[in-house]
Amino acid sequence: MKKFIFLFLFFGSLSVTAQIDRVEPPFWWSDMNYSEVQLMFYGKNIAEYEVSVPKEMIISNIRKTENPNYLFVTVQTEGLPAGSYDLRFSKKGKKSFTHSYELKQREAGSELREGFDSSDVIYLIMPDRFANGDPSNDSHPELQEKANRKEPGGRHGGDIEGIIQNLDYLEDLGVTAIWSTPLLEDDDPSYSYHTYAQSDVYRIDPRYGTNEDYRRLASEMHRRDMKLIMDYVTNHWGGEHWMMDDLPTYDWIHQFPGYKNSNYRMTTQFDPHRSGIDTKLNEDGWFVSTMPDLNQSNPLVLNYLTQNAIWWIEFANLDGFRVDTYSYNDKEGIAKWTKAIMEEYPNFNIVGEVWMHDQAQISYWQKDSPVGAIQSYNTGLPSVMDFTLHDAIMAMFNEDEMHWDRGMVRAYDNFANDFLYADTDNLLVFAGNHDTNRINEEFDGDLKKYKMAMALILTTRGTPQLYYGDEIGMRGDKPAKGDGDIRRDFPGGWEADEQSAFTEAGRTQQQKEYHQFTKKLLNFRKDKEVLHTGKLLQYIPENNVYVYFRYNTEDRVMVVINNSSENQILDLSRFAEGLAGATSGRNVINDSQMQLQDKLEIEEKSSLVIDLN
Template sequence: MIKKIALFVLSVFIVVSSAQAQSSLKRVEPLNWWVGMKHQDLQLLIYGEKIGHLYPTFSYEGVSLTKVVRTENPNYIFAYLSIGSQAKAGTMKVDLLDEKGVAQHSFAYELKERDAGSADREGFNTSDVMYLVTPDRFVNGDPTNDQIEGMREQSLDRTAGYKRHGGDIQGLEDSLDYIKDMGFTAIWLNPVLENDQPDASYHGYAATDFYKVDRRFGTNEHYRRFVKKAKKQGIKTIMDMILNHSGHKHWFVEDKPTKDWVNFGGSYVNTSHRRQANIDAYASDYDRKMFTDGWFVASMPDLNQRNELMSDYLIQNTIWWVEYADLSGIRMDTYPYPDKHFMTEWTCRLAEEYPSFNVVGEEWFNDPAIVSYWQRGKKNHDGYTSCLRSLMDFPIQEAFRDALKTDDKHWGQGLMKLYDKLVLDFQYPEPEELVVFPDNHDMDRIHTQMGEDADFTRMSLAYFATMRGVPQFYYGTEILMENSAKPGDHGLIRTDFPGGWAGDAVNAFTGKGLTAEQKKTQVYLKKLLQWRKNAKVIHTGDLMHFVPENGVYVFFRYMKSGEKVMVVLNKNDAETRLPLARYAEMLSGRIGVVDVISQEKQDLSQGVLLLDAKTTHIFEVQ
């Protein structure tokens, strides 16, 4: 009798005979592959009970078996294939033979044709604005997948910050018109892969299967369909990935192929979080190890990327998702925590396969000297190199927060904090590639950071939309979502988007129940981002700024063709008259300005501009 076991996608299936009661075949990963990739080598992870002694064999034109790696765990075979340029798309039959040459298991493995232009795909860039969404907290489009039988966490409780709330991919798909209408051109989703963990599985950062979308969000195919629909709306999709760790219930953590698969031998040792040890010329090996090999929490085992089998597995998994789902970018969580030499290999392999693709790394530190270490083109003191294009600009985020919260009357405080931080851009090889943002899913919402001052919050939206780099805004910022009741509480920071659930009293999609300030901010950001879509001077223009004076900070974005935008942050509580003499090198020969938001015009011949209180003005210079 022949039994067929599906492995999540139709392209992989396993055939097992009844005579093979002593062993079973459970997984083959990657789930499929493609012909015509730049790198021809492919690692097949073959997993099943007591299969490690078997030998894989096949006959397929253009494909050869280059090596077989066995481990101390008899449940694994790592088979390395070479897929030559002459190989064609199709399905190859792989037999696993015993010592007598008898096939004990067989499976079909599909090699697909790549989509046209896949290698030349365009990643996110400075013309884009990202919308960051925590899927479980955005829109519940399909209540039937709220709870899945057999999964470890069954509770669904919208009143509990760390329980699942039911948002899903269908809800995201249903919201594409809203996201497009707001002016966003890219969407970064917090992780959607399976997190079959006992609790707090909603956030997605403890994967239990690197090849499977969590069923409470949808399916692999549904995710791919969402990406395609978003692309048709002019919206790129950025996948949130984690190479540093998995969930402790991941199948290959519960049954490790090698003793060094997980750092510290699989025993929990907390990371020091001392990221400086990665860069410090005087750091001890002990301090480096405690940072990179330590775990975040006991439920997130730290993966050992120095293990070659692990390294190959993770690189292939990333490429698989880019190719399978047609991604336009990756946000890499905890970028400096994995082995840094592996991260170079990972970024460079991606860059070789997809030269125009983009990855943004999370290095949460307030000093550009630390953040810039990881960017491609940086000449580091220790010779370290990388192929990483973009990083999250935490230094500017922190500086902006402090600039508006501290008094400008004291030396180095207030707006000077923001000016001083931007001055350090010389440390980056490509500062224009950085992702700039007022807040994200791990920090207090910007409205809370601004003391729930709506004027200051709108000032932040304008600043980050016009500053060099790629802007990112967190869902709900457009309606002044806040977490002031519990600063620092992640469950509250990731509050449900109002209107995403049937029966919500407030609906941000329709405006029902929103306050006047919330509606004003939503309309403001929509107008700002719709303008930015066609503002090439913001996308690629040069930047010049002037030392802040009297609570006012001015910078220009300009192009050689003559286009100029003047951005003026007025922090003062009252209307302010701004003398223009010191800006002559930017304004000479110009006759006036038009406010992008209000469309009000001002004549430059008067030598002053009138600035509204607590406002970031964006002036097109005529």
């Protein structure tokens, strides 16, 4: 990691020809609601220059900092047509040079783009581990870490082209949206494959492809009616970010001075009895020592992050954000960031990672939360991740017997707390992701347990998310072998792979059984509106059997999950309210007709998804 240098030298009256090394954002668009754009110019002693613009453009603010290598110029773009505008830089009244800044033509209807929602199924990909579509970019001369597929924590070569080449596989599976872990440049000398320690937030990492490749991915997905979700990081950058050796301001990042680790206690954000030092260490402490913590309470930083996020939505034609470590940010700053994006794109969607283990604490971060309202706090964040459901899934399917707080009652209790949320349809539900242990490891490769978990995830309220490879039974043991083990390469993504799970012929028999079940449910769900927005009616589990219904005025689906180690016979009279007069239905998995008049028998460790007649 580079050493941080926070001393800014004064160059006096030394005559230096200004060199603009960077302008960010590199261009903007006409007809944006976010029309007051803060241009950041970076170059040696750039702050010594005065700036003027054409008469049709207005400068509303010029900000110089203690570092003379930065100049922040805010221009008004409202009403300006697309085109190039010359900004003139002068010193002592004499023109020195001109920079041409472009406003591009915005695509028609851009601000009304529809984000992901509960009608979607999101597939989470770690691009370095999914598929290597272009081996020529596995390493890059400008970036430190080179490809080494033998190293579990190294770069393996997966890229954007690999995702594009396998979109047909995902479409056939029934996926409608992709959340890829970050793709922006990460120049850490090791473990850079996860890309959460970014070194340039306006550039796709060349080992994944180019900015244009990313835009092409969105285009190819939209052609298939699929949506692209960017993993956005507001809380921190990497220690190799280009600014870190020459910060715009000392407080661009949180310093104590220098590094201090976070205490990870997100509860300090709302604890009415919190101490100041504990709160500071949560919000301002660094996530890890190689990820400097960004200071969103600095208006320059917040504006930089806001414009960068909007720039990527507009440039790449994105359909959503997943925001990493959302609840570690400055709480007022992240709310302003979120609301600015949603004001520009009112139908967009953003899901925040709030890794907490209590529904009230998670709810606090969702837009219009009744919990947040207690402290007059509203993030404007449409969606949060249902980590309490994930906690239940990781435990209950390994509990054959039900007790007061064990077994399938964990699921019931989770949904019983839904009154705490403002919008349960906009909760992200998942069994596993890139940070949790592989569910098939937790289930020890038990296909029956996987099927029960997927039946729940794909039929309950909220927007379901799958983790790449779960659909073919991939395993990985994080506690024993580290993150690299839960982020293994998808079989068939590399030319040298002996078999390919991307094709039916290439899958093992076990992989086929996982895949077929997943595909069947995903494609049933795709056009089943009642599973997208229908109400949820649940029954207290008995004998470790959980029964619930999704319903609206026109349609009903019954779900039965028998987590006990014995076959169970249900008295259907108990479920009259949910059945609403239905006496038969279709077993979605095997397409058989079922009679639902008196009794219903269900095998041990199995699930039924019944489309009621």
